[in-house]
Amino acid sequence: MRFDRRDFLRLSLLPLLPSVLASCSETQEPVEATQIVFGTVVNLQIYNTDKQTAENAIARVESYFQQFHHEWHAWExxxxxxxxxxxxxxxxxxxxxxxxxxxxxxxxxxxxxxxxxxxxxxxxxxxxxxxxxxxxxxxxxxxxxxxxxxxxxxxxxxxxxxxxxxxxTNSQVQLDFGGNAKGLAIDLALQQLQQAGIHDALVSIGGDMKAIGHPAGRQEWNIGIQDPKNSQKAIAALHLNGGESVVTSGTYQRYFIWKGQRYAHIIDPNTGYPADSFSSVTVIHPDAITADSAATALLVAGPERWQTIAAKMGIQYAFCIGHDGAIQQTKAMEQRVKLL
Known part of the structure; x- marks a missing residue:
């Protein structure tokens, strides 16, 4: 399923999708494709590559994504x-x-x-x-x-x-990798692009992104962290280097309201109830699977425990937004983020 550019601009404002901030110094338009997989928007951007090579690689990745969804969706x-x-x-x-x-x-x-x-x-x-x-x-x-x-x-x-x-050992176990399968899909997709001879690309699945190389005219990728209270506004910007992934987990997009109470989709395994600590958590890590898993864990951990869990998971870069808009972040992340 494909969308034109106007559709993508609209869809890219969904709460869990950090947006790539445009740069005036970029002189080459990327070869780009957008589709719906995993129930969310998937976007591929390829730079510094001839159009035919890029489009052939994109077609292979899109086919791969559909197969991946079938294999790894818990209810498929x-x-x-x-x-x-x-x-x-x-x-x-x-x-x-x-x-x-x-x-x-x-x-x-x-x-x-x-x-x-x-x-x-x-x-x-x-x-x-x-x-x-x-x-x-x-x-x-x-x-x-x-x-x-x-x-x-x-x-x-x-x-x-x-x-x-x-x-x-427990028949009640039911595996659901919604918390990190997108990270796996991103890592594997970028491997496929590299095997096709592509060195500069960005793959985005919902709130998960990973880059290789760099866009035209720049040495790093400019990424916006969405404001949980305003889906059309970035609350902060950060630079993403090639070989890094950035993931945002949030409680403000997938939820339902029942009798006036709001229930978000991220469940705390220790209580069986939805986590209700941060509005969103953004993590940077070279490995997309680790970043995806850690963003979920830190959101569940909440204000009192997130730093302890980040240290245990080897996370240097974390940016947490509370329901009241208060921001907590690691010292290393402070050097990467600019509040807007």
């Missing part, structure tokens, strides 16, 4: 994740490819480093809240059902491997 029947969840529920082992195993093991390590605040094993509670679909309307699950889920305490840490056979 027939995909690898659906097969894994069925096997876990039936308490049967399942053989998986090396790439699947490696991603799950990496995610499990990130779960451990985050003290369980990022945990892809909580798919059942996400389903209970209705955030497995594209329409969120309530009602919230009953307290008794949340309590029963907490008693079973499903976690990605319950999953283990013997060779390439995946097992789980």
């Amino acid at each position: 029947k027939g995909g690898i994740l659906s097969k894994i969840n069925t096997a876990i529920a039936e308490q049967k082992p399942i053989e998986v490819a090396d790439s699947v195993k490696n991603f799950i093991l990496k995610s499990r390590q990130l779960t451990r480093e985050s003290d369980g605040l990022f945990d892809p094993g909580i798919g059942k509670i996400i389903e209970m809240w209705g955030f497995h679909s594209e329409h969120w309307q309530g009602p919230p699950p009953e307290d008794s059902k949340i309590h029963a889920w907490l008693q079973s305490h499903p976690s990605l840490l319950d999953v283990y491997f013997k060779g390439n056979r995946l097992y789980s």
